[in-house]
Amino acid sequence: MNSDPSFEVVDARRQDVPEILDVFRVNGQFVPEALEVLNAWDTMSGIPLVAREEASGQVIGFCSLVPERQFRGGVVVHAENVVVDPRFQGMGVGSMLMKRIIKEARERQALRVVLECQQQVVPFYQALGFEMFGHHLAMRLPQGD
Numbered sequence: 379m380n381s382d383p384s385f386e387v388v389d390a391r392r393q394d395v396p397e398i399l400d401v402f403r404v405n406g407q408f409v410p411e412a413l414e415v416l417n418a419w420d421t422m423s424g425i426p427l428v429a430r431e432e433a434s435g436q437v438i439g440f441c442s443l444v445p446e447r448q449f450r451g452g453v454v455v456h457a458e459n460v461v462v463d464p465r466f467q468g469m470g471v472g473s474m475l476m477k478r479i480i481k482e483a484r485e486r487q488a489l490r491v492v493l494e495c496q497q498q499v500v501p502f503y504q505a506l507g508f509e510m511f512g513h514h515l516a517m518r519l520p521q522g523d
């Protein structure tokens with residue numbers, strides 16, 4: 379993996395929605411109508427992020443994070459919908475997206491980042507420092523830094 383500077387992770391904008399849906403589509407994943415996503419944009423619980431190819435501005439990856447304040451105190455950040463255009467997989471884009479989620483979690487003093495994924499992708503998350511806890515993966519975050 380390299381950390382190619384020609385990719386960037388930025389906040390997703392409404393106008394990115396058609397390209398975001400294309401990234402899911404080319405991965406063979408279900409996508410709703412763009413209008414449905416746009417109508418829900420202002421009320422959705424997740425914070426959407428996109429990876430772009432800097433030269434073209436093309437959306438090549440997506441993820442969202444959902445901070446959750448827990449009943450017993452503390453914040454847990456859920457990482458969701460992590461996906462990279464197959465033409466750009468294996469270039470460090472997925473790692474860039476996850477590192478941004480971890481950064482956002484640290485800024486919120488979250489206790490951990492948690493996610494669910496298919497078995498075949500577990501090594502991707504383990505390489506980033508996630509560990510299996512029951513049926514989900516989690517990264518405990520040090521407190522106080």
Ligand SMILES: CC(C)(COP(=O)(O)OP(=O)(O)OC[C@H]1O[C@@H](n2cnc3c(N)ncnc32)[C@H](O)[C@@H]1OP(=O)(O)O)[C@@H](O)C(=O)NCCC(=O)NCCS
Binds near residue numbers: 461
């Ligand atoms: C999983 C996914 C997000 C990884 O994104 P990516 O940009 O290809 O990942 P990176 O290039 O940052 O890879 C980082 C490391 O994880 C490894 N890795 C990536 N995908 C992997 C997979 N499916 N299985 C095992 N290891 C994987 C890479 O080999 C790399 O290891 P290295 O540092 O030793 O070279 C991407 O492959 C994808 O979108 N897959 C289809 C959708 C999906 O399964 N999403 C996850 C749902 S939870």
